[in-house]
Amino acid sequence: MAKILNTFAAVERYELVRAGGGVDPEVSAEAVRHACRMPEEPWTGIYAKIADATQPIIAEKSHGLFAACGTWVRVYLPQPFDSEDSRACPQCVDAVGVKG
Numbered sequence: 001m002a003k004i005l006n007t008f009a010a011v012e013r014y015e016l017v018r019a020g021g022g023v024d025p026e027v028s029a030e031a032v033r034h035a036c037r038m039p040e041e042p043w044t045g046i047y048a049k050i051a052d053a054t055q056p057i058i059a060e061k062s063h064g065l066f067a068a069c070g071t072w073v074r075v076y077l078p079q080p081f082d083s084e085d086s087r088a089c090p091q092c093v094d095a096v097g098v099k100g
């Protein structure tokens, strides 16, 4: 495994899945995983939420972030970017500077 410190995995969008009479956002298992960099501590705002998260975080429409490759992402996963994940975005792998 090559989990990259100071990053978190992110995907562009979520899917809405009907569950128990409601509709839950769910991250597709196949979605491309992008890398976002954590800024220096102290973490505030969305970064503090991501650092403490155990579930994916979905940002408000206007609060997306650019992934390392320049893709606009709005769904943040509570785990580091993994360059060996088969779904890892190749441009992000290059951009965070770690090859498999």
Ligand SMILES: [Zn+2]
Residues within 6 Å of the ligand: 033, 034, 035, 067, 068, 069, 070, 071, 089, 090, 091, 092
């Ligand atoms: Zn990417």
